[in-house]
Amino acid sequence: MPVSSDVDRSESAPDGPALPINELFASLQGEGKLAGVPSTFVRTSGCNLRCWFCDSYHTSWDPTHAWMGVDELVDDVEARDPDHVVLTGGEPLVHDESATLLRELDERGYHVTVETNGTVVPDAPMDLASVSPKLSTSTPTPANAPEGVDVGEWEARHEERRIDLDPLSTLVERHDFQLKFVVTGPDDMPEIESLLDDLRGVAAAEIRDADVLLMPEGQTREQLAATRNVVADLAVEHGYRYTPRLHVDLWNDAPET
Numbered sequence: 054m055p056v057s058s059d060v061d062r063s064e065s066a067p068d069g070p071a072l073p074i075n076e077l078f079a080s081l082q083g084e085g086k087l088a089g090v091p092s093t094f095v096r097t098s099g100c101n102l103r104c105w106f107c108d109s110y111h112t113s114w115d116p117t118h119a120w121m122g123v124d125e126l127v128d129d130v131e132a133r134d135p136d137h138v139v140l141t142g143g144e145p146l147v148h149d150e151s152a153t154l155l156r157e158l159d160e161r162g163y164h165v166t167v168e169t170n171g172t173v174v175p176d177a178p179m180d181l182a183s184v185s186p187k188l189s190t191s192t193p194t195p196a197n198a199p200e201g202v203d204v205g206e207w208e209a210r211h212e213e214r215r216i217d218l219d220p221l222s223t224l225v226e227r228h229d230f231q232l233k234f235v236v237t238g239p240d241d242m243p244e245i246e247s248l249l250d251d252l253r254g255v256a257a258a259e260i261r262d263a264d265v266l267l268m269p270e271g272q273t274r275e276q277l278a279a280t281r282n283v284v285a286d287l288a289v290e291h292g293y294r295y296t297p298r299l300h301v302d303l304w305n306d307a308p309e310t
């Protein structure tokens with residue numbers, strides 16, 4: 054079973070560089086090129102987008118966290134002695150202190166994947182930029198919003214912010230990367246193709262079809278059962294990779310997995 058953190062977390066920010074942390078746990082990387090690899094996950098809280106389907110509600114729509122100092126985070130990671138670390142969120146790169154954490158982890162030789170929506174570029178090392186640009190089908194509306202949520206200004210704000218070719222091209226130029234699209238159905242494909250055309254037009258880095266991964270939308274096994282085969286067929290048809298959501302298959306929507 055995944056292993057959660059036993060570190061004491063304070064309610065207020067400690068002195069020195071610190072991050073709002075929603076959860077810290079050991080699991081298997083569930084998504085992407087490294088699916089199946091044992092990894093320690095650091096999940097920050099807070100996001101600049103509001104996908105209606107966000108599977109980390111308590112980092113976006115209703116952010117909850119405790120503050121942890123970067124030193125404390127590094128100690129917690131070191132105590133687990135992983136080869137692979139995953140920094141995720143929320144959107145980890147909205148926090149300047151994520152760059153500090155990434156430098157510290159890099160100095161210690163961990164392989165670090167950063168899960169990001171691709172709207173922010175850090176000045177920091179990472180071994181795999183796992184970029185998940187958000188399609189128009191991610192935009193929240195009063196009709197698709199999570200129960201009890203007032204979408205308010207987020208429909209327009211999300212729509213305005215979700216794609217920015219500048220950070221996307223910088224991320225793929227500076228780092229090993231994967232582009233991991235959350236796919237709800239066949240209608241998403243023209244938008245993916247058009248974004249790839251645009252990105253290939255501006256980025257000074259090769260974007261191979263093998264760097265493009267289609268991931269079925271779904272927070273639960275039940276929801277994935279309705280999307281995974283449709284998305285797998287789209288991957289075959291278009292020559293992109295399919296990525297499972299292994300953690301959902303194994304542990305459904307349990308926290309800290």
Ligand SMILES: C[S@@+](CC[C@H](N)C(=O)[O-])C[C@H]1O[C@@H](n2cnc3c(N)ncnc32)[C@H](O)[C@@H]1O
Nearest residue numbers: 106107108109142143144168169170185270271
């Ligand atoms: C919670 S996000 C955090 C990182 C960053 N904010 C992002 O969106 O890439 C982690 C990953 O989960 C994916 N994700 C979130 N909700 C999902 C859902 N309902 N179905 C499939 N993937 C989802 C995101 O696209 C991203 O690849």
Ligand SMILES: Nc1nc2[nH]cc(C(=O)O)c2c(=O)[nH]1
Nearest residue numbers: 080081082083141168300310
């Ligand atoms: N096991 C597992 N693998 C993951 N890969 C990316 C995740 C994320 O939330 O960013 C994630 C996650 O939440 N759990």
Ligand code: SF4
Nearest residue numbers: 100103104107113143
């Ligand atoms: S960008 Fe990532 S964390 Fe933010 S709302 Fe979308 S899926 Fe959730």
Ligand SMILES: [Mg+2]
Nearest residue numbers: 108109141310
């Ligand atoms: Mg997740």
